[in-house]
Amino acid sequence: MLTDVHCHLTSKDFSRDIDKVVERAKNVMIVSSGVNLEDNKRVLELAKRFKNVKAGLGLYPVDALKLDERGLEENLEFIKKNKDKLAYVGEAGLDYKDKGHQRPPYQPCATTMRTEQEDRERQKGNFLKIIGLAERIKKPLLVHSRKAERECFELVESSDLKRVIFHCFTGKLKLAKKIANKGWSFSIPCSVVRNPGFQRLVKEIDISQLLTETDAPYMSPFGGRNEPCFVAESVKKIAELKSLEMTEVENILEMNFQKMLLL
Numbered sequence: 001m002l003t004d005v006h007c008h009l010t011s012k013d014f015s016r017d018i019d020k021v022v023e024r025a026k027n028v029m030i031v032s033s034g035v036n037l038e039d040n041k042r043v044l045e046l047a048k049r050f051k052n053v054k055a056g057l058g059l060y061p062v063d064a065l066k067l068d069e070r071g072l073e074e075n076l077e078f079i080k081k082n083k084d085k086l087a088y089v090g091e092a093g094l095d096y097k098d099k100g101h102q103r104p105p106y107q108p109c110a111t112t113m114r115t116e117q118e119d120r121e122r123q124k125g126n127f128l129k130i131i132g133l134a135e136r137i138k139k140p141l142l143v144h145s146r147k148a149e150r151e152c153f154e155l156v157e158s159s160d161l162k163r164v165i166f167h168c169f170t171g172k173l174k175l176a177k178k179i180a181n182k183g184w185s186f187s188i189p190c191s192v193v194r195n196p197g198f199q200r201l202v203k204e205i206d207i208s209q210l211l212t213e214t215d216a217p218y219m220s221p222f223g224g225r226n227e228p229c230f231v232a233e234s235v236k237k238i239a240e241l242k243s244l245e246m247t248e249v250e251n252i253l254e255m256n257f258q259k260m261l262l263l
Contacts, residue, residue, distance in 0.1 A: 002028040002235065002250060003257040004228040005187045006091065006142060006167050006213035009053065010034070010042040013217035013225050022050050025228035029257065033091045033142065035060035037075050044085060054261075056142060057082060058090040062098050064126040065119060072126060076133050083137040087261045090142025091167065092130040094123050094155075097147040123148075124155060131159045140260055142167055142187075149175055157182065163260055167213055170197055173204055180205050185260060187213040190221035190233045202241045207252055210238065211260065 004025070009032040014021050022030075032047070033056035034040035040057045047055040057079045064072060079089060114122075134141040140163035145152035149171030156164055164184040169176060176186070188210055192198040202210065212234040220226035221233040239249040257263070 001254050002231050003212055003254055004028050004030045004214050004231040005165065005211045005257060006031060006033050007216040007228055008033060009046050010039050011217050021227055022053065026052065028052065028228050028231055030228045031056045031087045034058050036063040037078055040078060044082060054087040055085055056088050056090050057086045058092045059130060060091060061093060061095040061123050061144065065122060076129060079133060080137055083139060086139060088140035088142050089130060089134040091144045092127060093144035093152050094127055094148035095144060095146045096120060127155055131156060135159055135161060140165060145169065153179055165211060165260065168215060169201065173200060176201055176205065180209055185209045185211055187211040188234050188238060189213050189215050189219040190226060190230050191219045192237045193221045193233050199241060202238050207242055208256060210253065211256055212253055
């Protein structure tokens with residue numbers, strides 16, 4: 001079975017044809033990730049509705065910046081309350097590029113009264129709380145680390161987490177090897193078919209530490225909207241880069257998925 005360890009089925013891009021999207025991916029085990037409280041609620045609804053969809057409950061770094069202390073705790077408490085319904089905590093992490101306005105569903109973040117460095121420090125504090133939550137409820141953590149790969153590694157390294165997924169990792173190969181040496185994994189998006197950075201990552205990291213994702217509706221291998229069914233393109237490219245048969249790669253990646261999520 002194919003596996004999509006990270007996508008966003010709650011995106012507005014899927015609002016009109018979600019049933020067809022999931023039907024096209026009926027041979028894919030999907031984890032749809034939430035990015036804030038309301039999104040997490042919608043993710044749980046989808047996981048209840050579709051048998052091949054599981055829930056990732058998280059708090060995107062930019063969304064977390066919009067919250068006061070009470071709002072942050074409300075989000076974390078919701079994840080804790082639903083720990084038996086989720087596959088992992090995520091996505092969560094740090095983002096030193098996204099100011100909240102580049103892509104839907106994120107809205108501009110009101111940071112005019114804070115410096116960029118202050119925002120980064122707040123992100124780190126928020127992420128540490130999420131890491132602590134993942135430790136307490138004994139769930140894997142899916143890490144978003146855009147332009148903050150080293151900082152994410154250092155914060156997660158300070159924890160006792162054993163099951164960690166770095167998604168869409170674009171950091172330096174030297175850092176990737178440090179992450180791999182910790183026993184953690186990387187989820188490879190469909191854009192690996194055309195992205196030299198992801199291709200290098202696949203070549204250098206043992207296949208036992210790889211997973212596949214789409215990040216749908218983003219990161220399409222073809223341009224336009226991405227879908228979970230396109231995760232097959234990641235498998236094909238990984239098989240090519242590893243010089244293995246696609247069936248063998250599919251089986252290994254499914255086993256990695258099962259082990260990571262303890263299914």
